[in-house]
Amino acid sequence: MLKGYLAFKLRQHWVTASLVTLGTIFFAAIMLLAYSEFDMAEMIQAAQGGQDILRVMAGVRGVLAWDIAAFLGMVWRHPLVLVLVIGYAISLGSDFAANEIGEKTADLVFARPITRPRLLYNHLLMSSSLLLAMIASFSLVVFLGATALGLEPPTLNRFAQAGGQYFVFVWTVLVLSYLVGSLTAHGKTVLAVLGGLFSAMYAVELVGGMWTALEPLTPFSLFTYLTPAGALLGDPAARGDMLTMLAVSAVALATTHFLMWRRDL
């Protein structure tokens, strides 16, 4: 482990990481407070008679009852939260090669006595730690908030599973950003490419269930495997979703390793 490098990178990123974490926590707190004020009977009625697209947007497609688990799953999958965490994960991943080259710091760092993959894994460790802290804080606040407000949330164990799945999703985004970063020389390019890709994947997942022409594409959308509501309800499929995302990230990481070894800086 490269302690000096890790400490330096953590110092560079902790302020932004803290702000993004606070942003998501603040959003979750507001949503929980609002939930405690909702008329549940009316909401269940609206959900049962609602449009499929609303369920899809809320991330609760397939969830039969509009209960607290479904609601918390919606908080996790809210587009605002997704934009924040995905955007931050991309910015962390693009910081490694693409940003170092684009900002002209690469010649200083990569001329050190260390292999590129080892530097990559140390950077990944730093980024993963920040994202894990962010997701853990967010999950814990949602759990504690729901408990404190007497909303009778699922067990802490279920929350840990949902949080774990969410972390794997964000980690996959992170690894994909390392992959794109290993092919480009600008952090902004990584943001543009992955921003476009995730927008497209989100759209595919959003309408894929209702528009038959797009339905075959839904397995290719990473959002299809982001099912925190299912994890909160103990749905066994949620674990399979997590494993699928882990497989995607493993392939992406192996490809990044190979590309970083070969590329010109």
Next chain:
Amino acid sequence: MLAIQTENLSKNYGSLHALKGLTLSVPAGRVFGFLGANGAGKTTTVRLLLGLIKPTSGMGTVLGMPVDHHGTEIRRQVGYLPGEFALYGSVAGQEVLDMLGSFYPSVPWRQEACEAMELSLAELKRKTREYSTGMKQKLGIIQAVQHAPRLLILDEPTRGLDPLIQRNFFTLIDSLNKRGTTIFMSTHVLSEVERLCHEVGIIREGELLVVDEVANLRRQRYHRLEVTFSEPVTAPAMPDVKCYAAVHLDNTLVFETRGELKPVLDFVAAQPVTSMVCERARLDDIFMRYYAKEGVEPSA
């Protein structure tokens, strides 16, 4: 022992041939100047030696180790100042030095380098985004030197340094070289090479034109006479002599010759001369000669 050795080292970027079959040997313990204009292939050579880019063909060894198999070990023993670099703006200079130094067992020469570059502790504690170009260059030199490298590769080292700090830099380089550090300096500032280097290589458009001792290059048969007359004078055509009017100086002619001086002196002796300066070959004249598109003499 050779500090640097390359054989037919080439690098293409698509259709651009940045380096064409470079074969070069730099003995250990020397100060080697790698001269060339912008885009000549100097930085490409340096980056190939450090393994930052992969060669299209050919091979290189640094401190006796092949670049393609011992990159990590080579970089442990090499200090590198990039020609163009940025510092992480949001952190202090001291933090950048600490991070870059953390890859080595120790940084025994940091203090000495900081003193030579006149970068105080207070300045090191400032965020690097507040640094001037010169301060960034000073920090770049310190990070290259701090871990006591056996080979120091410097790409345009005096860029942005004021004359006083340049003088300190020259002293530092002399001192490091006396301790056994080999210096490989890529530059287009000829005065630096004359001041510091034992040996020089001139590269143009990716091709090495000449490698020789600085003293040998200067010994080449070349004279430059600048003569001022009391009245306007027209010089006759003389074989192997180039004659032209000096810029901004009235009644002054410049004679350049690689041949005999006698015809020039015979002509000048018959004229009303008020002053005359005769110079030996300067490195920039030699450089320009090699660099001229026409009349290149690679084997000279």
